[in-house]
Amino acid sequence: MKIRLLLILPAAVGLLTGCVNVQPWERGNLADPAMDTGRAPLAGMMAEHMWFSREAASGGRGVGGGGCGCN
């Protein structure tokens, strides 16, 4: 039981501390245009079409990848 506890506790602490809030003033890197996943809308549509046609996969691309979250 002690061994299990020794395994669970560090894992729990490690996983929980992985959740951090990026403060508004620390979002300079996120604001970089390179972080935007939708920079090439046409290429994105083509990739989406290809994945749907070949792998029957669609969706899951609606989450923004970057931005400073300003205003």
Next chain:
Amino acid sequence: MNTSSNKKHNNIRNKLTAILAMHLVGAFLATAAPLKEGDAFPDLHQFGLEGTVPDTHGKVVLVDFFASWCHPCQESFPAMEELYQHYAVKGLVIIAINLDKNKADMDDFLKSHPASFVILRDAGNKLVSQVKIPTMPSSFLLDRDGKVHAFHRGFKGDETRKQYTDEIEALLK
């Protein structure tokens, strides 16, 4: 499963619950609300800001937090410059506090967005960590007693510009 094993399980569960609770409390504290209206704004001399902190005694002060990568900040600078040119003689002080990691980024920003009001730099993020602004840019309008009269979250063009003007005129009366 015997009673001893149940106790041990409960013990583990309690410990894990305590850890989770501590993290939730930490997350809550990390997202604490910014200063409220009527709160005294911290003394800017305490935070080792780069630049010269002006004398704000008895003045109406607009404290703005900005960074070069923040697009609404770029829009806010001409508006603040206009306000400063118009109201400085009546007792308005504008202090813009830069939060860029690199000073060179701030310098480039100021070349393209020149300002005659005071620019300070919170390089160590000591002030902003205490004030805890919720977004970029954020600004506090302080009355002549150094208390927060109004808080502005973001800069929304003419809407924010009008709010600034109305509030500053009311405070300068």
